Amino acid sequence: MEQEVGLIGFGEAGSTFALAGDWAAAAHVYDAKTDAAATRDAMLAAYRQAGVLPAHFLEDALDGVGLVLSLVTADQALAVAEAAAAMIAPGALYCDMNSVAPQTKQAAAHAIEAAGAHYVDVAVMAPVDPARLNVPLSLSGGRADEAQARLAALGFAKIRVVGADVGRASSIKMIRSVMVKGMEALTAECVLAAEAADVLDEVLASLDASEKAKPWGARADYNLDRMLVHGLRRAAEMHESSQTLLGLGISPMMTEGTVNWQRAIGELGLAAPDSLSAKLEAIKARRKELGA
Secondary structure (H helix, E strand, C coil), X not given: XXXXXXXXXXXXXXXXXXXXXXXXXXXXXXXXXXXXXXXXXXXHHHHHHHCCEXXXXXXXXXXXXXXXXXXXXXXXXXXXXXXXXXXXXXXXEEEECCCCCHHHHHHHHHHHHHCCCEEEEEEECCCHHHHHHHCCEEEECCCHHHHHHHHHHCCCCCEEEEECCCCHHHHHHHHHHHHHHHHHHHHHHHHHHHHHCCCHHHHHHHHHHHCCCCCHHHHHHHHHHHHHHHHHHHHHHHHHHHHHHHHCCCCCHHHHHHHHHHHHHHCCCCCCCCCHHHHHHHHHHHHHHHCC
């Protein structure tokens, strides 16, 4: 792989991609953990295993490189972009692959583009392991098409451009995570309570018996329908579920949120329109009318 790439961050994602793509010496890597005595040896060993070129300073990873991938922790994404802006090559593509809010990416884009480089919002849409370079990537930004070609040259196989506006790709990922990670949190709350009540097998069997696979559009339409029609009653029922968990010593964090949403939708006093889009429009209009 001859394409040079500056890689900021060499955690799970960065190291997995570099190894899977056999980027080796074509990748110039900087990770702040190399600066700390406690983690320096482990980082240098990881660099050697992947065959990448270690950069002792951030500017070394960016010097003369036309493609930069940022894969750091979410709390460092903006700070790293602002630091990179002071030394990035004019015209370089800065692919921000971090899992942060669209507003954070827009702020990072402002810094990078003010320096004469080009910013691309990249959302990594699934775990990098075991997918590796087959992980789906969603791209947005004015140079997303160019970034798609450059990332494909690195070996990424599933790349989709979703728009020209920075923040669109990250919006898709962040809002999707409300459901995906919310379900994980609900799972924890549910099974911990079921185990505490010694009814885990029965609860799981009941869920298996009642769950019917539906496309997410149909599922969302059905769920909103139930909330509009029965939200107040369901809020009262879920309050009792919350009390059940409290009695078992399980904090009902997710369940209390369910109580609040069921009540908020039920209190709108709307008949349920026929389609998901009509439901959403009616809910938005009513909430605006109520100043919610």
